[in-house]
Amino acid sequence: MAQPAQHDNGSRPPVLPRRIDTVVIGGGQAGLVTGYHLSRAGVPFVIVDASERIGDAWRKRWDSLKLFTPARFNSLPGLPFPGPGPAFVGKDAMADYLESYAAELELPVHLGVRVRRLSRVGSDLLVETTAGDVVAGNVVVAMANSQVPWVPSFARNLDPAIRSLHSATYRDPSQLQEGPVLVVGAGNSGAELALEVAAQHRTFMSGKESGHIPFRIDSPVARHFLIHIVRFVGHHVLTVRTPIGRRLRPKLIASAAPLIRVRPKDLEAAGVERVPRVIGMRFGSPELEDGRVLDVANVLWCTGYRPGFTWIDLPVLGEREQPLHERGIVPGEPGLYFVGLHFLYAQTSETVTGVGRDARRVVRHLVRRRPAPAGAPDVPVSRRDGASAPRVPAG
Numbered sequence: 001m002a003q004p005a006q007h008d009n010g011s012r013p014p015v016l017p018r019r020i021d022t023v024v025i026g027g028g029q030a031g032l033v034t035g036y037h038l039s040r041a042g043v044p045f046v047i048v049d050a051s052e053r054i055g056d057a058w059r060k061r062w063d064s065l066k067l068f069t070p071a072r073f074n075s076l077p078g079l080p081f082p083g084p085g086p087a088f089v090g091k092d093a094m095a096d097y098l099e100s101y102a103a104e105l106e107l108p109v110h111l112g113v114r115v116r117r118l119s120r121v122g123s124d125l126l127v128e129t130t131a132g133d134v135v136a137g138n139v140v141v142a143m144a145n146s147q148v149p150w151v152p153s154f155a156r157n158l159d160p161a162i163r164s165l166h167s168a169t170y171r172d173p174s175q176l177q178e179g180p181v182l183v184v185g186a187g188n189s190g191a192e193l194a195l196e197v198a199a200q201h202r203t204f205m206s207g208k209e210s211g212h213i214p215f216r217i218d219s220p221v222a223r224h225f226l227i228h229i230v231r232f233v234g235h236h237v238l239t240v241r242t243p244i245g246r247r248l249r250p251k252l253i254a255s256a257a258p259l260i261r262v263r264p265k266d267l268e269a270a271g272v273e274r275v276p277r278v279i280g281m282r283f284g285s286p287e288l289e290d291g292r293v294l295d296v297a298n299v300l301w302c303t304g305y306r307p308g309f310t311w312i313d314l315p316v317l318g319e320r321e322q323p324l325h326e327r328g329i330v331p332g333e334p335g336l337y338f339v340g341l342h343f344l345y346a347q348t349s350e351t352v353t354g355v356g357r358d359a360r361r362v363v364r365h366l367v368r369r370r371p372a373p374a375g376a377p378d379v380p381v382s383r384r385d386g387a388s389a390p391r392v393p394a395g
C-alpha cells in the first residue's frame with residue numbers, strides 16, 4: 001500500500017526515501033492517476049512535483065479558462081468529478097478536484113520537489129532532486145510534453161517598452177497596458193485570449209488557425225450528444241492501434257488543434273483584426289510577413305510550449321526533445337515510462353479523459369517486470385489493452 005499523503009507545503013523540508021521501488025515525476029493528473037494504479041497494485045512509490053500545490057498547472061492558467069471537456073469526462077478512476085455531467089467547469093474546479101483526489105486516495109505526493117536529473121546507475125535509475133537523491137527500480141515521467149513556454153527567438157528584440165506576456169503567464173486583461181494588443185498564434189489559446197482582450201483593446205491576431213470544430217460545444221445538442229461522438233473518436237478510433245490513427249498521429253502531434261470553443265466569426269464579431277505571421281522585429285516592433293510593422297503596446301505570445309525534458313540524462317529523447325517510447329514504455333531503458341504525453345496511445349492521451357487508461361497499462365507493465373514476492377502465485381488477470389497479467393494482483 002502507498003504511504004499516507006505527505007503534502008510538503010514548504011513548512012518543513014520534504015523527506016524522500018533514499019531508495020524506493022518507483023518514483024513518479026509529476027503530480028498533475030498524469031502522476032496522480034499513475035499513483036492510483038500503483039497503489040492498487042501494491043507497489044511502493046512516491047510522487048514528486050515541483051509545484052507548491054496540487055493542481056497548480058491548472059490553477060495558474062488564465063482566469064477565464066473553461067475546460068473544453070464536460071464534467072462527465074473529467075473524472076479520474078477512484079473519484080467522480082463533482083457537479084452536473086454536461087457542465088464545462090473553470091480551471092480552478094479542475095485544480096481543486098486534483099487536490100481532493102490526492103487527499104482522498106492518500107497518494108504520497110511530495111510537493112516543492114523538482115527533479116534536476118534522471119540517469120541510470122546499473123539496473124536502477126537515479127532521480128536527483130532538490131530534496132536529495134532517490135534510487136528507484138522504476139521511474140514514471142508523468143506529465144504533458146509541454147512544460148516550458150516557447151517563443152520565437154526574435155521575441156528578444158521586442159522593444160522593452162512593449163508589454164510582452166506568454167499565455168502561460170497571462171491571467172487577465174489588467175496585466176496589459178493601454179493601447180493595441182498583438183496576439184501571436186491562432187490556436188485555441190490565441191483565439192480565446194484575443195476574444196477576451198478585444199473587449200478593451202484594439203486587437204490583432206497573427207497566424208492561421210487549423211480549422212474549427214463544426215458545432216458550438218456549449219449548445220445542448222453538443223453537450224448531450226455530439227461530445228460523446230467526439231470523445232469516442234478521440235479515445236477509440238484515433239489510436240496507435242488503428243490504421244487511421246497511425247496515419248493521422250504525426251499530423252495531429254505536429255499541428256495545432258482546431259479551434260474548439262471560439263469560432264472565426266466570433267473573432268470577427270469582436271473586432272479582432274486578422275494579420276499574417278510575424279516574421280521578426282523591426283526597430284523593436286513586430287514585423288509581419290506582408291512587410292507591415294505593427295505599432296502595438298502589448299504582445300501576447302500564444303506560441304505554445306516545448307517539452308522541457310532536458311533533465312532526462314538518458315538516450316530517450318528524439319527530435320525536439322520528444323520521448324521515444326511505445327505506448328509509454330521505453331524499450332531501451334528498462335524501468336522507465338512516460339504517461340501524459342500528447343497522443344501517447346490515443347488522441348485523448350494528454351487529456352483527463354484518456355490519461356487513466358495509459359497509466360493503467362504502464363503500471364501493468366511495470367508490475368510484470370518486478371520480481372514476484374516470495375511464494376506469491378502467478379495470478380492471471382484479464383488482458384485489457386493488449387496487456388498481459390501483472391504478477392501482483394490489483395486491489
Ligand SMILES: Cc1cc2nc3c(=O)[nH]c(=O)nc-3n(C[C@H](O)[C@H](O)[C@H](O)COP(=O)(O)OP(=O)(O)OC[C@H]3O[C@@H](n4cnc5c(N)ncnc54)[C@H](O)[C@@H]3O)c2cc1C
Nearest residue numbers: 026028029030050057067068069114115143144340351352
Ligand atoms: C490551456 C490548456 C487547456 C486545456 N484544457 C483541457 C481540457 O479542457 N480538458 C482536458 O482534458 N485537457 C485539457 N488540456 C490538456 C491537459 O489536460 C492539461 O495540459 C493537463 O494539465 C495535463 O496534465 P499532466 O498531469 O499530464 O501534466 P501537467 O498538468 O503539465 O503537470 C505536470 C506536473 O509535473 C511537474 N513537473 C514538471 N517538471 C518537473 C520536474 N522536473 N520535477 C518535478 N516536477 C515536475 C509540474 O510542476 C506539474 O505539476 C489543456 C491544456 C492547456 C495548456
